[in-house]
Amino acid sequence: VPVLHNIARLATCGGGEPAGELRTIERAALAWRDGVITWLGRERELPAELASEERLDAASTLVVPGLVDCHTHLAFGGYRFDEHSERIGGKSYLEIARAGGGIRRTVRETRAASEEELLEKARGYLQAMWQSGVTAVEAKSGYGLSLADEKKQLRVYARLATEEPVRIVPTLLAAHVVPPEFVEDRAGYVRAIVEEIIPDVAAEGLARFCDVFLEEGAFSRDESRQVLEAGKRHGLRAKLHADQLTDGGGALLAAEVGAASADHLEHASQEGIEAMARAGVVAVSLPVATLYLGQPPLQARRFLDAGVSLAVATDFNPGSAPCCSLQLAMLLACLLQRMTPSQALAGATLHAARAIGLEREIGSLEVGKRADFVLVDAPSVEHWVLETGVNRIESTFIGGERVWSAE
Numbered sequence: 001v002p003v004l005h006n007i008a009r010l011a012t013c014g015g016g017e018p019a020g021e022l023r024t025i026e027r028a029a030l031a032w033r034d035g036v037i038t039w040l041g042r043e044r045e046l047p048a049e050l051a052s053e054e055r056l057d058a059a060s061t062l063v064v065p066g067l068v069d070c071h072t073h074l075a076f077g078g079y080r081f082d083e084h085s086e087r088i089g090g091k092s093y094l095e096i097a098r099a100g101g102g103i104r105r106t107v108r109e110t111r112a113a114s115e116e117e118l119l120e121k122a123r124g125y126l127q128a129m130w131q132s133g134v135t136a137v138e139a140k141s142g143y144g145l146s147l148a149d150e151k152k153q154l155r156v157y158a159r160l161a162t163e164e165p166v167r168i169v170p171t172l173l174a175a176h177v178v179p180p181e182f183v184e185d186r187a188g189y190v191r192a193i194v195e196e197i198i199p200d201v202a203a204e205g206l207a208r209f210c211d212v213f214l215e216e217g218a219f220s221r222d223e224s225r226q227v228l229e230a231g232k233r234h235g236l237r238a239k240l241h242a243d244q245l246t247d248g249g250g251a252l253l254a255a256e257v258g259a260a261s262a263d264h265l266e267h268a269s270q271e272g273i274e275a276m277a278r279a280g281v282v283a284v285s286l287p288v289a290t291l292y293l294g295q296p297p298l299q300a301r302r303f304l305d306a307g308v309s310l311a312v313a314t315d316f317n318p319g320s321a322p323c324c325s326l327q328l329a330m331l332l333a334c335l336l337q338r339m340t341p342s343q344a345l346a347g348a349t350l351h352a353a354r355a356i357g358l359e360r361e362i363g364s365l366e367v368g369k370r371a372d373f374v375l376v377d378a379p380s381v382e383h384w385v386l387e388t389g390v391n392r393i394e395s396t397f398i399g400g401e402r403v404w405s406a407e
């Protein structure tokens, strides 16, 4: 039973209301067995039977739960930085897309890439993530858009999940955009997703969630509902890219189908937000994409006041959010969305865990949860979240094992 002692401040992120403050314990210790937390509290109250156990010195650091990045597009072919330069030069997102750029370009480049190429590239980013404190990552397909190519992306996630220590939750996003070979037959593509791709992927256990990009230029509300209902019939919980560029009724649909989360939501209606609160749908805010696309930011207060769980994630992808730093997303959640550092941390831990259905296992430091935690060389959560440009992560632990250390 290892005991981590000499913790200056332990931010547990346990329980509490969505807008509530963090529970922190000063001068704390933390014990675990077989990767599961068995005790935590003030060090001077450490039970006698733990006093003689193996000790690890936290060196008077801040300890927080492992960060959970609950929305990424981790595996992809190519990059699209030249398109960003074109946007700076004055071209619109739509002009670039019509000229063959945007998501469809990444689809071409992902289809052309081998599984090994996708794997090694994604592995590099995954390592950068856990070096900055991330211990669980949701990862979407959606750049294959055919049964074989969606499975190629999802197999990359299955392999990373077994080869690397970080927890990976795979999501099928076959309904990202309509692929070029189906532009004249949208209904045919939706049928292929419902009748072929979802059943096959679910039968092989390659995904836990089914996601749809509900937006003008992507999928309509009716098409989204068909795909999400089909996913549910095959045991895949719903997620939704909703109300990012326009109010497409995504928040309402997420509530209607009982989605685990609705993501983006910059343009969500008040009615939609209230429906999400009643249905217990987590709102996932993605401020990095907001920043890169020059969109008006999500107003956190509207969600928190309505009682919605509000998560923060990167949306890591090669176009609108080329950023795998969840810490930067937390900072932007504070600066753009008016969240407090405590709310941003809860959003990147407990609420993020809810968004991927793992709130019973991870997302906070409580007895019975996994010993996924991070040692931070900063005097307070505020200091760590609001400062940028320095990686203050000392060590990352997953299941009680140190997987990375700054030394």
Ligand SMILES: [Zn+2]
Binding pocket: 071, 072, 073, 241, 315
């Ligand atoms: Zn996304």
